[in-house]
Amino acid sequence: MISSITEAPERAPSWFGMLRRRVLSLLAVILAAVVLALPAQGADVLRLYSGQSPLGDVPAEKRGNNVFVSAGEIVKLLGMQASSKNDTLVVSSGKEKLQLVADAAAAWLGVELVPLAASTVQVKGEWLVEMRSALKLFNALLQRSGKNGSLRWGPGGVLPLPAPPPSSPAPSPTPLPAVVPDPPKPVSTVPEGPIINGLRWGIDDGKIRAVIDFEGPGKPEVKQEAGAVKTTFFLGKGGSPDISSPYGEVKVSSINYGNRIALEFASSLPLKEIIPLESPNRLVIDFSRSGSSAALKETKLPKPAAVPTTPAPPSPRTRKGAKIVVIDAGHGGKDPGAVSNGIREKDVNLAISLLIAKKLKKAGYDARLTRDRDVYLTLQKRTELANNWNADVFMSIHANALPPGRHATGMEIYLMALPTDKDAMQLALIENREIAEGNGETAKAADKKTKMLLNILGNMQQNAKINESTGFAEYLFKYGKAGGIKMRRVAQAPFFVLRGAAMPAVLIETGFLTEKSEARLLNDKKYQDKIAESMTRGIVDYLKNI
Template sequence: MWPSRAVRLLLAALLCLWAAGVAAGQDTWILWSGSVRKGEVPVRREAGQTLAAADVMVSSLGLAPRGRNDALVVAFEGKKLEFWVDSPVARLNGALVPLPSPPVQEGDRWWVDAAAALRLFNQFLVSAGRPGDLQWKGVGELPSPAPERAVSPPPSRGATSPSPASASRGTKNVLKGLRWGDQGDALRAVLDLETSEGVEVRNLPGRVEVILPGAVPGGVLLTSPQEDRVKVQATVYGDRTVLAFPHRTSGVRAVTLQKPPRLVLDFRGTGGGGAALSPVPTAASEGERPSAPTAAPEPTGGTERMERVFKGKRPVVALDPGHGGKDPGAMANGLREKDVNLKVGLLLRSILEQYGVDARLTRGDDRYLKLGERTQLANNWNADLFVSLHCNALPAGRHSKGVELYLMALPSDKDAMRLALFENKELGEGGKEGQAASDRRTKLLLQILGDMQQNEKISESTSVAEVLFAAGKQGGLPMKRVAQAPFFVLRGAAMPALLVEMGFLTERDEAALLNQPGYQERIASSLARGIVNYLKR
């Protein structure tokens, strides 16, 4: 018996909808918790990325999302996971977690990068005391058994793993998993690897850093079972990921093993707030201790007398002369900010190159670049550091002098906020409405930042600022302060980032100094010395 005409029309409509979904790259994945099927989740592919319906993931877990106009919030057992519209970060229990792309909201549907969503929901569940064993599988597939852990780590505030899309960029991810074991007198971390090729281990006081090609795959939990002794932090640098293990132990031993490839870190005993590391041997250099960092030689009267410091692998520093082209920046006392920024940038590049640093300019002439394009260049270069050069200005009737160093974080005071609003003004589209749009986006960034001090990149940027501030004082510059504000030009950098305000154009005598080639070289020499000292550390 043939179905009725109404049923046939309904089936035809459903078939059209299905075909449209296939054409648009939509599909359905199964969300599993261990061996328990939780439900079907819509996914779609666009711009080379796979997005999952995060709101359906919440419902599949038996939780109720708190939908808002601009946020998707899920709370359970006092823990909270939040996604925001147009935000490149999510917030997990107050800590910011980078996303490969901002979520897309369409009605009640929230599309989030599938790998990042899985990782975040697993960490959310672990923090709430539930198993973090969610897995994606296609329709009809069964999940593979979860690997056993020798020690089950507790929840970790701020311990996040970068999403694959944010770091891999075509580079194969070598990390497969992170396991922990109690060895009695030592806490052991085992990094299971696809290959040990390209993996580096660095000795630092109170800290071990493991440089890994690619990203940390979704589902790998970066948590420690004994956070009072050892913590885990992850930072994405272009197509590399640095796993940092800050520790309070008396010594660390690292050994690279094969068949299967793995890196073993033994944190032995307890120490007082970052004891000096014992040698960290690797398969390539068993027992070799890296030399202690030394200060960069101070330039003396000209860039031609720099001593080459980096003679092997050259660190990459992205130098960003602010403004340019149609955007002159601040203008006062006959000077345009964009011109001073470029002159110092060119000098700084020349000095750093003679130190052996691979220094690259976002602009080497008077051209206009959008804020996002500047940090994107740095990310494409896999830069180790991003430094944006600017000159300051104050409204009529107000006065100040000196060099200021800024991090991207919550504003330290109203002057820092005022400066951020000025530097972010290009985010608008011109006129009063454009400026209002820029101000709204800056204030939205304030909301997004939240507890930014949990972010490892901010911690590293603080270290950069401290070293550059000391170098500036050593070079006789009028160093004023290290402060923080929500600068969009720093937001997209996947490495430690700093904005340097080299002086106030609105002060007649300081503007005259900033216009002198000798003073510009003095600024560049001091910044170069600080950058090299930081890179040596």
């Protein structure tokens, strides 16, 4: 008995210990499962919704005054395809494409440039986009590919951990603002200003009339700048209306800012008057065809006017007389351009430009040269001439060059836009350094301006001409290839010489002077004529088909 009594107390603790261990093990398994089901402790994420359905959490981080989200994670959640090359991320949804460019405050959506709230960031293979801009881009991409574009940020993401107390030696990274995970306001807010319904046209012997129909509170703000009329409206449920002009004398461009659209009417014709009318609301802009230089009049009170009640019948996009083509021979005077293998770029540019102009005139076109001899012109002056002449197309002729150790041959055609790749950006930097010469600045200052231009591309008149410039470039590429010229590519880069051109504009790099064989060709009169013939055919065919 004594023996059994002394053994009982020893077995009791052992039984309780086993039970305790099993309970603790079970709790540990449950806790581990819960922990694994949650995002990493302290991670900053936002939850992405499609309508009312949560899609998943997207990594996010605070940078300056903006919150950036992972574009790669959004792509995964939406089941899209993406590929990254150098400083460009291409996202595909069906046949539609979105291109994000590192350090650029604009993105490609098809052939349209879309301004962003902040520059895209590329960090160790991760692409970060400002959270509001991300919604705008991916919703638009979904809609263009025929899918439901109702993405939004909503509640459910992991809130950042509280900041450590002041005594902590190593503070945690800046957390997202607590307001971010809250449900956002509905996207479809009621505009607080005039909503554009459409644009229609009228014409008679004395004037061309543009009529903008609108509704809603307030009146549109109208500005007159350097022969152009600018006005801004809110967009209705129907989105952007057709703003194409049926008359070559008046050109219209547009830039979209979220739920707003800015219109710019530009013409070589004198601006006669701007008339705001009521019942129904409309804004009438008259351009005089009589050639009078009467000053612009603004009438604030409604008055009767013979405004067409139906859209005017379309007419060919032509002006009286031949279409105007402006050929710009790059560099010149004190600026020789690239010099290699004993050949100066400015000489090759001028020779080819003169030949193109001669052939165009023979074909019945009004070909004009920004320079017809060895003189220096600033980059700004070149496009100013094209705009003042109300040109139908603008072409700037150049020759290419590469640093020692690098080799390439063939013609390249560039349009004014975000760079296709680092080579295109580097070429733009080199070409744009000409502005340093004209303004007494350093090459470093010119490079800074080029990068600034890259950041404001989404806010430029040229934005409205990208589609047309792309078409123009494709015609030139086609005829260059048919003419037996080695065509390398059509690409995009921010060239100052194309900035602000109010017409389709391209920059031609005819070949590489740094390649001995191609330098000899570019200096040969027969090959220069071959280039001029091919480019002329491309210009003529393009102008016949627009």
